Structures are given as C-alpha cells and as structure tokens.
Amino acid sequence: VATSALLNKLSDAMLSNIKNLFPICRSITGEGVRDTLRYLQDLNRELVIHDVSSGTQVFDWTIPEEWNIENAFIEHESGAKFAEFSINNLHVLNYSSPIDTFLDRAELEPHIYTLPDQPDRIPYVTSYYSKRWGFCLSQNQKNAMPAGRYRAFIDSTLKPGELNYGELIIPGKSKAKILISTYCCHPSLANDNLSGVVVASALASYIKEKYPDPTYTYCFVFVPETIGAIAYLSKNIDHLKKHISAGFVLSCVGDDRSYSHVQSRLGNCLADKALTAALVGRENVKAYSFLERGSDERQYCAPGVDLPVCGFCRSKYTEYPEYHTDADNLDLISRDGLKGALTALTSIVDAFEFGLKNRISVLGEPQLGRRNLYPTLSNKNSLLTDVRMRTNIIAYLDGKHDPFDISIITGTPLGSVVQELVTLREHGLIAAD
C-alpha cells in the first residue's frame, strides 16, 4: 500500500513536470538544456550538471558550438507572419544559423521544411553538423503563403560554449550499477522525450524513498542525444564497462498504446532479460531487434562499448504517427502511460534490490499446506491459479534462475514474482546463503 501510494504520488508529479518542461526550446546545446537540467535538479538535488566545452574531442566526434535562440519568423511584405517561433518553437529548424534577409517566395522555398503526407503537421527537423537556416511549417501553412517578398528572420547564435548533461547518482552498498539514460535535447515535443526525462526523475525519487540504503548504485543520466551520450561515455567508459549490470535508455514512454523493447546489440544482456520480464503480462508488448534502434542504445551498445543496455519505449519512436511533429504534444501523454512505464522500471529495481540469486531452503517440495500456502483439500479443481504460480516460482528457485528468468519461464508478471519471493522469505523458505 505504501508503494502504491508512492507510485500514485509520483505519477501525479510526472504529469505536472512534463507540463512545466514542455514550453522550453531545447537543442543539443544551449540554455534550453541547462534550464531543463536545473528543473530536474530541483526535483532531485543530487543531480550534477556537467559541461564539456565546444571543440572538445569525444571519441570520433567534436562538441559543436553552443546554440541559442531568441526569436524567429517569416514576414510577408503584407505584414502577415508565418512560422512564428513564439507560437511554436518547432517552426525553426533546430540549430539553425542566424539570418535576417529579404527574399522572394521562390528563394525562400529551399529553406522551408514540411511533411506533405501529414499536411497539417509541423515537422521537427534538425541540422546539427552542417550549417543551415530554415523554417518548419505544415504543408497547409506553406500553401497559404502568398507570392511576393519575405523577410526571413532568425535571431539565433552559434558560438563556442559548452554541452551540458545531468548525472544523478544514488549510491548503493555495491559498486554494481544500474544505468538509466534519457535525452533532454528535443524542443517542445512531449512524448519524445520529456516523457523519458520525467519517468527517469520519478524513478530516482522512488528508489530514494523505498530503498534508503540500496544494494545497487543507480546512475541516471540526462544527455543530449547522440553527442551527449558520446561525451558521457568518452569520460566514463572504463568505469562503466567495469560496473554496469544493466542499463535502460528511456525514450517516448508517455503514451498508453503499447510497450516496446529495443533489444541490445546481441539481444541477450541482463537488461534485455530484465525488461522482457518487466513486460510479462502487459498488453501490446513488442520486442524490436537492434536493427530497429534509434536512440542512445546506438552508443551504449556500439562495438567496443558493449554495455548491457537496451531501449525502452511505450509506442516506439518512428512507429507512432505523431512522432517528430507538433502532434507530439501534451495531448499525447497520459498518466496511465507514464505510470505504466514507471512501474515496469520499479519492478526491475525491486527485483535487483530483492537480490538476483535465490534458492529454496528445503529439498523436495516444501510442505506449503502447513504454512497455509496451499489448500489442504485436494479435489479435481483445487489447484488454483495462484497456488500454481507459487509452486512454479518455487520450482525455479535453484540459485541459478534470477527473478527475471522465473518471470519469463513461468509467465508471471515480474512484480508478482518479487511479491511471492517476499512471502517465501517471510516463511523462511529462501536459503540464507
């Protein structure tokens, strides 16, 4: 019950946080990311904001200049305005160079991005590593732009500065680490990826509240996608390779249509097993191979990096129609969606904190009847589902199957497995070794 109340409280907070963070214009560098990280720091004071200077070499990449923006619009000679940044920050090509120029509609054309097959949606477009300026409009908005002269105005700056990311470590008794990585570089897109940001933050709160003295060390990172993950990895690779037991990249975890598991490169690491178990018994679960990856699992699983990390989404990025458009807004997010993602992750945490290696303390089947864990009357229909679940879990408590294995083998939701383990331990049926 305490846990249930905690989860409800956190679910409310996630919704509220996502609303507060939505308006900020983020990119891979700049004030937007820093504002976002400072907000997260208010929620979990342990969060540290790191900075890496422009021009720093990180693996095969170089930290780009810092981008900031004040305003942007297109103005027709008639005074009519289009693509106003103040109305929707998606209207400006993310990372756009500054511009202030007058030109004909035809000259403006190559600088306008639309989605012809979703004509009422503004697309989210970026050009990080090649200097461009541009605007994003819905196809309908573009069609409504009259002929004539236009002013293209983007009040942005690209200057040497820094890239920022947040790191929140909850230290445990053991050096073994669980990594939660999520990205905080997209502008006003709710599911992609403010959902990941607030779910990660809520998970940190859950762990601190439920496990004041945890066994595992939990490491949360909030990074600009790709370049931020690479920067974080390049600073921490040796330590991470030694200590990470399992990691999860959270992305698009705020809608309530499905659950998606983006497998690690080889598809068989502990994180894959943990997430598979956490999704047992849920509806609309789909596993995607690493060939379908798209977020920072790309970096964590790259050859030579090889961390045991997989991706976790509700509806997977690129698979839902609102993806990378202005329809990925607060309407797409639901409390159930966020809570579903959170509880999948808390069930994994609960399993790790219970302990992975458990052995039944007796030889042969324990006599459950005398412990009131089994019906004493045996008739044709007496083997009820929950007793069957109990004996099935016991059957695999051999010290070789962890709670994730047991969940998957027996088809029991991971949360129920852990709950049952708690009951068995209370009855002295888990060996103490």
Added chain:
Amino acid sequence: VATSALLNKLSDAMLSNIKNLFPICRSITGEGVRDTLRYLQDLNRELVIHDVSSGTQVFDWTIPEEWNIENAFIEHESGAKFAEFSINNLHVLNYSSPIDTFLDRAELEPHIYTLPDQPDRIPYVTSYYSKRWGFCLSQNQKNAMPAGRYRAFIDSTLKPGELNYGELIIPGKSKAKILISTYCCHPSLANDNLSGVVVASALASYIKEKYPDPTYTYCFVFVPETIGAIAYLSKNIDHLKKHISAGFVLSCVGDDRSYSHVQSRLGNCLADKALTAALVGRENVKAYSFLERGSDERQYCAPGVDLPVCGFCRSKYTEYPEYHTDADNLDLISRDGLKGALTALTSIVDAFEFGLKNRISVLGEPQLGRRNLYPTLSNKNSLLTDVRMRTNIIAYLDGKHDPFDISIITGTPLGSVVQELVTLREHGLIAAD
C-alpha cells in the same frame, strides 16, 4: 519374434493385473498399499517392501499417521443408504477421520463433495494433511437425498503406523541406473494409477527376460505419491544423484488416446531426450513443460534434487475428462494403451542396453551395396525409404549422437533405430571401441 511374443504375454498380464488390483482401497498409508505391494512382489520376487514410521521427518515433511478403513455410508432416517463404501471406495473422502453421528441434511452438507459440472460422476477427493471427515457423491446422487435426519458413519482409523513403498532393483554390470517411479496410493482408479503400477511391473519382467545380464541397473519404485517419493528420496538422495542416468515417472499410461511427455524442470535431461525419441512416429504425441507437471517429477526435479527425470503418460492427468472420477475405471483401460506405453519404455531400455555411444567403423560412406544393404541399380526412384533411413542413421553414427539423438534427428522411431544398429553391428559396421 521372441520379443514380440514377450510383449504380447506381458500385455495380457498387465490387463489381468489391473483387474485384480482395482478393487483395493488404497491411500498414502495403510493396508491397501501393503496389499498392492504384496501383489506386485508376487509378480517380481525381487521387490522389497520398505516401511517408514509415522512421525519420521523426511525433508520438509513428516510421515503422517496410518489410515485404515472398514466401512462407511450415509443412512437416512428412512433407512435409505447413500455413499456406500462397499459399493465404491471413492464414496469416502480419502484419509477421512472416523465419524458416527446423527445430523440434519443441512449439517451434513459441508461434508459432501460433488462435481457439479460432471453431475453423474463421483469425485475422488483427499484430505491428507488436515483432519476432516466427508463423503463423495455424484451431484445427482446428492440431489436425490431427501430432507431429514441422517447417520454419517465412517469406520476408519488414524493411528501411528507406517508408510510403505516398494523397491525393485535389477542389478546391472554398471552402477549407472535407470529409475522407474510410479505411485500406488489411489483407491479404485484404473488409469490413475494402476496403469502405471502394472506397466512398471511388466517392464521389470521384460528386462529380466530379455537381458539376463544387463549393462544398466534398473530401479523400480512404487511409492505413495508426493510423501512416498519424498521419503524414498530423503533416504537415497546422495546415491541417486551420483548414479541415475535417466528416470521416468509413470502416471496414467493405460488409455489409448495420446502420448504425453511431461518435461523435466529444464526440459533437457537425458530422460527427456529418451522419451522424445521413444515417441517419434507415434500418433497424438504432446510434450508438456514442467509448468504442467503434477506427479512425482515434482519431487525428482525439485531444486537441489535435480535428478534427470521426466514424466510419461498416455492421456495426461488432469487433461482427460474421467480424471479423478469414478469414470476412471477398467472401461478406460485398453490392452493397446498399456502395450503402447510399455513398448515406448522397452525401446528406451533396448537403446540403453545396445549402448549409447556408437561410431561407424569406416571413413566415408560404407559401401552398402556389396553387403546387400543398398540397391545396386540406381535410377530416379531407387532411393527407397528404408535405404534412406539406413544411410541417415549411419550419417549420425559419429560417436557423439546417441540412439535418441539419431531417432529425433532422422525422424526414425527409436525401435527402428535400435534394430538398424543391430544390423549394422552384425555387418561389422559399428566400431568396437
């Protein structure tokens, strides 16, 4: 031909034995089990009847009191009798406490067990580890009981005594053991499990007759289910863990509708492979995972016990409609059903006795033609099925695939594989090492 005659003789004996054993009222302790074991001792004189005193601790369990029963019935004030033990011993709740009392129909109600969804069937109900008294009736019989006063009479005893089980060892040249375990604690139920009892007994006779000096040691145990298996295991666990190569729990092997393999806990022990092979080419074969277990494979495969044992049924317990009702009677049993189960097991024995590791004695394909094992004329349709079977078997005679592997890989019934191995050995084509 000799083998075929032997199998026919044993099939006749199985049918006859099952008829003789059917009327006895068995339970997990008491005279019924002893009578049954003495009958089996008459068939195979090597059988030893063991006893374990009430109150003895066996693993997590305690041997219960010994139960015996003389008579039982319900009598209406009109003199009409119901649930007469003398008519069907299923009418009394198995292990029922004694009672002799007068009470109203409504007071009697909680002591009556029926199967509302099979209204003309008397259920088989037990209460071993919690003291109860009760009667089992068909729903229709219960419905016919008039209002009024009743006498409930159960002339049973529950006293310190002993639990018994039978052990029949056929010693072989090697210490490696094949275990056959079956249970003998159910009252007048034919398929569950007199079928297991008589098939095990016939298999022992087969081995003694066909292999006067066997390689393997065959160990047959006839135990009360659960508590008997646990008692047997607790006395023999170290020895069994060292020496058992494969074991089979026989249960419900007397009908002719299907073949069922209840896999060991991990599903990959030698017994699983042997039974899979023994069922190649038979009809209506179904493999059930350990999650569907229900008989003493529960004990033999429990964590820490971990013997290489699986379960074998024709129609699996709990899956056939007559299960645990009075319809599980002699009508359900067929000679073909029993013989089908027996020949599956004899094919496994034949494979073990032939030897598991066999290597073809030549490099490249042997020239079968000059040994009259291959057609000398090659035309488009000349590769007949049996020649193809022969060359396929030879292809896997590499010293690494046992006859079970070869049967499964090539889709050849295990009996045919062993027969072919005999032929190849006769032609000097099996290496002597």
Added chain:
Amino acid sequence: VATSALLNKLSDAMLSNIKNLFPICRSITGEGVRDTLRYLQDLNRELVIHDVSSGTQVFDWTIPEEWNIENAFIEHESGAKFAEFSINNLHVLNYSSPIDTFLDRAELEPHIYTLPDQPDRIPYVTSYYSKRWGFCLSQNQKNAMPAGRYRAFIDSTLKPGELNYGELIIPGKSKAKILISTYCCHPSLANDNLSGVVVASALASYIKEKYPDPTYTYCFVFVPETIGAIAYLSKNIDHLKKHISAGFVLSCVGDDRSYSHVQSRLGNCLADKALTAALVGRENVKAYSFLERGSDERQYCAPGVDLPVCGFCRSKYTEYPEYHTDADNLDLISRDGLKGALTALTSIVDAFEFGLKNRISVLGEPQLGRRNLYPTLSNKNSLLTDVRMRTNIIAYLDGKHDPFDISIITGTPLGSVVQELVTLREHGLIAAD
C-alpha cells in the same frame, strides 16, 4: 565495373563450355571423364589429372574396372533400330557390360528401363557395382517396339584401368583452404552436372583474374561422384582436415528457378553460414537438411571425415522434373542460372579475401556525416535504406562477426556487405589489427 565485365565474360564462357562438353559420354571411369578433364585443363592450365588404378582400395571401397563404350543399339528383325547410343548416350545403361545377342522381345524386357510416369522421357540409369547390361528408353519408345526377334548390341569394355579426377589448386598466402568439389561422371546431362563443372571452372578463372595473390588457397576438384570423392579423400584426408576452412559441392547449378542449400551434417559449419549469406536477398531460396543430401557432401561430411562442407544447387537434384532424364539438356540451362550460381560463389570468395575479422576503428558510432556517409539534415523520413544498411553493418563490426554473420543478421546481401566494408576501409573506419 571491372568485376561486372569479368562476370559477364565468364558467363558467356560457361554457356559455351557446357555446349562443348554436353555430347561426351562420361561415366565414373573411362575416356569420357578424361576428355572432360582435358577440356577443363585447357581452360585452367593448373588443373592436374590424377589417376587411381582399378582395384585400389579407397576407404571402404575398391576402384572398379574402367568402362568404355563405342556403340550400342537394339535392332528388330525388321531392321528397325531402337535405343541408339549414337543418338543419345542415355540409351545405354551406364556402365553396362558388353552384349551382342539375339533374343525375343519378352527376353529383352528385363533389360529395358523406362519411366512409366514420365512416358516421353529417357531415364538415366546406372549399375556401377553389379554387372548388368541394359538399355534406357522412354516408355513411349518401348511401347512402339514390335514383337519378334531382336539383336541387343552393346560395344562396351570393362577392363582394369584407372579412375581419374582433376585437381586445380590456386595457392594463397595462407594454408587455409576453400574447397570446391563437383562431379564430372554423368553422360549427356546438362544441369546434372556439366553446370557444376563449368561454374567451378569459371570460379577458378575469376579468382585468378581478380586476386593475383590471394589470401586463401583455393582447391577445385572434379571427381566422379561418390567413388571419386572417396578416392580423393582417402589420399588427402589428413591434409584436408587440417586446412579446409569451408567447402562447397556444386551440383545442378544451371537452371534459374531457385537456389538450394544442402546443409552440412550438423548444419552449422562455416560453409553453411557463408552459403546462407551468399543467398540473402535472392529469390526462391531453400535450405535442405543433411537428411536430404545426395551428392558428395555425403562423403565430405561423413562421420570421421567431418569437413566443413555443404552442398549448393540452383533447383536441387531430385526436386526438378527433368532430373535424371533426357530433359536435363541444354534447354534447361540459362546464362542467368549459371551466372546466379557463380555470383553467389564469388561473393563468398570476395568475403574471404576481404578478411573475416573486422572491427570498427572508433568507439561509439563513427561520425559518418563529416565523411559524407550520412545525411546532415535529420527529418522524420531521412533515415534512408542505404544509410540504415551502413549503420547496421557498422553495428556488428566488433571483430566477432564475420561478413557472413553480418549479412545474415542485417539481412543485407553478402555482396553489398563486402562492398560496404571496402568503403569503410577506404575511410579508415576498419581497425588495422
């Protein structure tokens, strides 16, 4: 482009060679095999013709007498001739003893072979290891034979001589060998197996032209089926077991209906993986288990021989209707069919020559954008198929997955994988170790 021109030149040559070789009457020994090998020697001068004397013991077999034939026919008393060898050499039972005798139609009957279910086709029938004489006719031809006296005339000889096979070695820097084995013992059958003979010969030419200093040693053998492979193996077994990395038996590779992979005995050798990859993305690909084998993979994969060899066909022997009939003629062969088989094999050679172990030279994802290997603008639909292919290939360049693995895992045709590897190496992205 150079490679493409080379493949076209070789495809033309294959068609021309198959036409030249078609008329020769081959058998497992005799002038026909020698003529065929001499023809192949003209194409690749390195080819050595080996001889093994009749009576030589090779593994479990003995080299039979040498068979040669000048003429054969059946002549009716009316002067009408049937089964004329000069019209089609399939008309004589292959390896037939000589005969010159007069007999009635009924006496002739047991010496005539037909295919009643393909009544207009002349069957290909052999009797190598049991002396017989006989003729092969279509059922319709046989039906047209009038009653009366006949002369059966077969001007063949069976005398001590030799069995011949060709061996063509292209030495490489390493002792590691790729084996290509094909058989050259069938008379005028085009797909079975002149196709194998000319594809092997063209592959040798390809390697010599494209790789003047190859890494691997390529060993081509042209053997009479079964006895020739056994003779070759018996002379070379120790060396082959030490040095063969992968081998392929080419059989029936000249039609354009499908691609067939006949798996090695255990189905998991390097050759299996290589061929699987080489067929990724092609149409009508079918893998057959070793149980469906029929050509010299029987010998190369026999227990104790255990070479990493699988079989490769277009339409698999025994599966296409023209198989072992006179319909297996030049009409069945197509340039596309031969070229398809050749390019599957050249893609395997290209992968071996590129090198099997490759590792990406950077940690994390390489920044492809600055190398013009990735689009710099990211919008919803920008991840084009070829960029996705590129990043997928990079993801598995971990030094543990060879190009065959990468092809299979990513679903990319092997040729495209190798091409991409070349590009990545040009950009310094393949580690030099």
